[in-house]
Ligand SMILES: [Zn+2]
């Protein structure tokens with residue numbers, strides 16, 4: 001099969017590799033669409049170390065073509081979404097209502113749950129990103145990371161729910177639990193930032209401020225109806241501008257959907273005492289934060305989210321349903337389509353800010 005293989009930082013190419021076979025508890029999916037997520041750049045740049053060679057892609061959607069032994073809830077022919085979260089429903093964190101923090105699936109090992117690799121090329125082992133590796137014609141994925149969705153959902157529109165779109169929606173809906181009539185500031189107006197704004201609007205926020213250093217990105221958030229105001233961070237004092245929009249107080253909710261030095265400090269400074277601040281972005285791997293204790297003594301809650309803090313098998317079908325009812329405009333954030341052969345270019349476009357949200361359609 002054809003797959004996008006990364007053989008080291010900066011080395012991404014489409015290769016012909018062996019067709020994978022699912023083992024116990026795994027399903028084989030014919031990928032129909034896969035989102036191009038900013039996180040992929042952390043692996044291709046080496047910011048977040050993963051073992052090479054590795055098949056990239058972690059926002060896959062497709063149709064199940066084969067199931068391994070012990071697969072109980074997924075059948076051949078099911079339309080499915082993958083997820084970066086695969087709760088075991090049995091570990092300490094899962095039993096404490098933290099499915100996104102499941103202890104039974106270590107991150108970035110490139111291996112499957114049994115500790116072995118599933119992909120190969122003429123005898124050479126190839127790793128799998130996020131138990132998925134969906135920049136490929138087929139992906140073998142543990143059942144825990146796969147959710148059946150309704151057959152009529154357009155896979156190229158909903159595939160982003162596997163990671164980036166759910167991360168943004170979940171940050172606002174499930175992590176911050178944004179209240180009706182409230183105000184929110186979102187630093188970063190890329191795919192995850194737009195999804196966060198969409199989630200905040202869905203929950204009833206009446207002031208949603210989109211911030212970006214690229215003015216056209218923030219403006220687009222307003223044009224799409226996800227934000228009420230746009231701030232060009234390259235030429236504007238962001239904190240003052242947000243205060244001006246919130247009676248001098250600062251926003252009720254702050255979301256840092258970027259994650260470079262300074263953005264979290266800016267997010268906190270743009271919120272009011274008592275606000276909830278959520279860390280979402282991780283554009284540069286780990287970043288240090290300097291925070292004055294008074295910011296937290298004044299009742300701010302500082303938290304973060306992994307993957308939108310969702311339980312995929314519960315929340316993904318809900319998001320899909322809301323999309324099909326026209327209440328979540330998932331199509332609105334998509335701006336560019338690519339073929340699998342164009343995947344290296346898609347990553348380059350994302351890196352250079354030429355696209356907001358791309359999707360590879362097979
Ligand atoms: Zn678990």
Ligand SMILES: [Zn+2]
Nearest residue numbers: 037039163164
């Ligand atoms: Zn992602």
